[in-house]
Amino acid sequence: MLYDTNDHDDHTDRYSEYEDRFDPLMTDRQARRKRKPKAKHAPKKAEAALREEVAELSGLEGGFRTTYKPTLFEESWLPASLGQFYDQTLITDVLARVRGGKEANVYRCAAHPLTGQMLLAAKVYRPRMFRQIRDDSLYRDGRAVLDGAGKEVRARDWRLRKALENRSDLGVQAAQTSWLMYEYSALMTLHKAGARVPQPFAISPNALLISYVGDETLAAPSLSDVSLDASEARYLRDVALGNIELMLQHDMIHGDLSPYNILYWEGEITLIDFPQVVALRGNQQAAALLRRDVTRVCAYFTAQGAPCDAEREFARLWQRYLPFTAKEIEAEMSRYDVEEDEDR
Ligand SMILES: Nc1ncnc2c1ncn2[C@@H]1O[C@H](COP(=O)(O)OP(=O)(O)O)[C@@H](O)[C@H]1O
Ligand SMILES: [Mg+2]
Known part of the structure; x- marks a missing residue:
């Protein structure tokens, strides 16, 4: 069976499944063959308004014309998803689809010169991703739902709460916005802190625009597709562990770190x-998630000739950054009746 039987009515999911199974990488090549002239100038206002009107009427052709030719599955949402970045003069063209990931498709875009970049990556969350996604309760624990401005959705907002619980269309949209906001703000913080992560440029209701790793014909492969020699492996192991530690210093655990989510390009990782x-x-699973991240990363580097003892690394990091659970700290505090300890 190729697709979920609950989604008879949804052809797009079928195409998505189909694409993921049979053709996740071929689109780069297809796009190159079918290259059309680039749109070089921002459209006149009236033209843009007209296009928007037409888009609303047809519900299909959302935006600018792109070198990359959207597939049948993509054409209902891709132009609208990336049109905002075009209108904001951040991108001038979509060149190719880099990869269809688990939840999102990533596209190589020509950057507008004002961004100071040649290329940018647009990560577009596929519609209905939350019906395909694995159980996300592991991650939601202790995490507020964020709205489009990055603010917490208030507990009193019962309509939205209910929508989220029921996973209605409104709820799905709100959950998606929240996930996007988490990704965007994590990238902001980490990029500022000097971590090896893409620089975020912009966010829209279902897409992120971030710096692109790779060149005009090839996107950076994941570590999982790369073999390293031992000395490079040792260097990159230390960079990877250093970045996990930097995240901890900013109160964050990646939660899905593995060689699949680390890109390799010209001797560096992202x-x-x-x-x-x-x-x-605040998340009961924090220790387990950190341990899993460290274990996966260590397994990769060990296999590449850079030994890495996951348990020791995990213990070191955990002791350093969270020596006690909140309950233990509370118990400790009351035992000594500490009056003021503002650092804790
Ligand atoms: N900034 C980027 N530059 C180049 N390729 C990228 C970039 N971000 C993501 N990719 C590619 O897109 C794939 C999917 O992106 P990812 O953020 O991992 O989403 P998913 O949740 O779908 O796995 C990655 O495995 C990688 O191949
Ligand atoms: Mg991924």
């Missing part, structure tokens, strides 16, 4: 894919 980022404190 950690990607942060929507499930977990707060170090």
